[in-house]
Amino acid sequence: xxxxxxxxxxxxxxxxxxxxxxxxxxxxxxxxxxxxxxxxxxxxxxxxxxxxxxxxxxxxxxxxxxxxxxxxxxxxxxxxxxxxxxxxxxxxxxxxxxxxxxxxxxxxxxxxxxxxxxxxxxxxxxxxxxxxxxxxxxxxxxxxxxxxxxxxxxxxxxxxxxxxxxxxxxxxxxxxxxxxxxxxxxxxxxxxxxxxxxxxxxxxxxxxxxxxxxxxxxxxxxxxxxxxxxxxxxxxxxxxxxxxxxxxxxxxxxxxxxxxxxxxxxxxxxxxxxxxxx
Amino acid sequence: xxxxxxxxxxxxxxxxxxxxxxxxxxxxxxxxxxxxxxxxxxxxxxxxxxxxxxxxxxxxxxxxxxxxxxxxxxxxxxxxxxxxxxxxxxxxxxxxx
Numbered sequence: 001x002x003x004x005x006x007x008x009x010x011x012x013x014x015x016x017x018x019x020x021x022x023x024x025x026x027x028x029x030x031x032x033x034x035x036x037x038x039x040x041x042x043x044x045x046x047x048x049x050x051x052x053x054x055x056x057x058x059x060x061x062x063x064x065x066x067x068x069x070x071x072x073x074x075x076x077x078x079x080x081x082x083x084x085x086x087x088x089x090x091x092x093x094x095x096x097x098x099x100x101x102x103x104x105x106x107x108x109x110x111x112x113x114x115x116x117x118x119x120x121x122x123x124x125x126x127x128x129x130x131x132x133x134x135x136x137x138x139x140x141x142x143x144x145x146x147x148x149x150x151x152x153x154x155x156x157x158x159x160x161x162x163x164x165x166x167x168x169x170x171x172x173x174x175x176x177x178x179x180x181x182x183x184x185x186x187x188x189x190x191x192x193x194x195x196x197x198x199x200x201x202x203x204x205x206x207x208x209x210x211x212x213x214x215x216x217x218x219x220x221x222x223x224x225x226x227x228x229x230x231x232x233x234x235x236x237x238x239x240x241x242x243x244x245x246x247x248x249x250x251x252x253x254x255x256x257x258x259x260x261x262x263x264x265x266x267x268x269x270x271x272x273x274x275x276x277x278x
Numbered sequence: 279x280x281x282x283x284x285x286x287x288x289x290x291x292x293x294x295x296x297x298x299x300x301x302x303x304x305x306x307x308x309x310x311x312x313x314x315x316x317x318x319x320x321x322x323x324x325x326x327x328x329x330x331x332x333x334x335x336x337x338x339x340x341x342x343x344x345x346x347x348x349x350x351x352x353x354x355x356x357x358x359x360x361x362x363x364x365x366x367x368x369x370x371x372x373x374x375x
């Protein structure tokens with residue numbers, strides 16, 4: 001039986017169709033509160049199908065916009081590809097939004113943006129901060145409201161590899177085993193089903209280079225804005241309005257450049273700095 | 279033509295400067311859709327790139343503001359202006375008068 005779910009993310013409306021109840025359950029966990037109840041046709045449709053009788057390497061199939069139906073090795077791979085396609089299509093969809101690349105973390109002293117290239121460690125550090133009691137809104141994309149300067153996290157699943165899971169477990173972060181198995185940890189699994197808008201007070205630019213001990217140095221708000229603009233290589237930041245919006249964002253924040261050390265020390269250093277900055 | 283102490287640099291009118299609360303700023307060139315971050319002191323230099331001030335008078339201004347040796351201020355100013363010229367943010371080399 002095909003299950004169909006309809007969602008609307010920042011006005012981007014799409015359908016998810018699957019014959020795998022587990023996949024439907026995971027997507028409903030991820031997009032909690034984003035169900036689209038309108039009866040109109042959605043912009044795009046994403047399919048995930050399980051064919052148990054097929055050959056071992058042709059049991060899991062996906063079909064996403066712009067790409068013909070094709071097999072994937074596991075359910076986790078299917079989920080990853082579909083979720084990534086949805087997020088990519090969301091950022092390409094012309095709805096006039098300003099997307100910011102980074103992880104949003106909520107702290108009592110003020111909200112935090114961790115930005116940096118893919119692989120810089122945004123996800124792992126944000127989850128390490130979650131293990132220290134902070135709340136994570138997203139680890140990749142947020143939408144900037146240029147009028148009020150608030151950042152609305154776009155929920156994505158956290159892709160946590162085995163090594164990161166081990167490191168995070170060492171820090172005391174408990175994640176559902178089934179979510180880890182499918183590499184589909186959602187904000188709901190971290191107690192944050194619908195992340196609220198964030199008002200940034202801290203921006204950390206994550207450098208890809210790792211050091212023996214974490215190093216954090218102050219950065220100018222202009223450098224932070226420039227880094228964010230470079231991180232956001234598409235969308236509406238190529239005009240003056242976008243530049244001003246980003247400048248307002250970093251202009252309200254303490255900005256730092258961060259070279260990570262081991263995970264626990266890095267999270268500790270970030271927390272210490274955030275607490276001292278107030 | 280290289281910028282010297284006698285040059286009177288002038289910023290392009292199309293370049294938008296976006297000052298930040300900490301004194302730093304972004305220069306945005308709409309022709310290339312590129313934003314350049316600059317420091318507080320560089321922003322002061324940029325503000326004086328009006329075609330009226332020569333580099334020597336720009337350095338005078340900086341010397342009155344910052345506790346830095348004049349030689350270093352002149353070197354840094356010339357370097358910054360050369361970068362701005364290379365990025366085509368200045369109207370012309372503006373050598374001499």
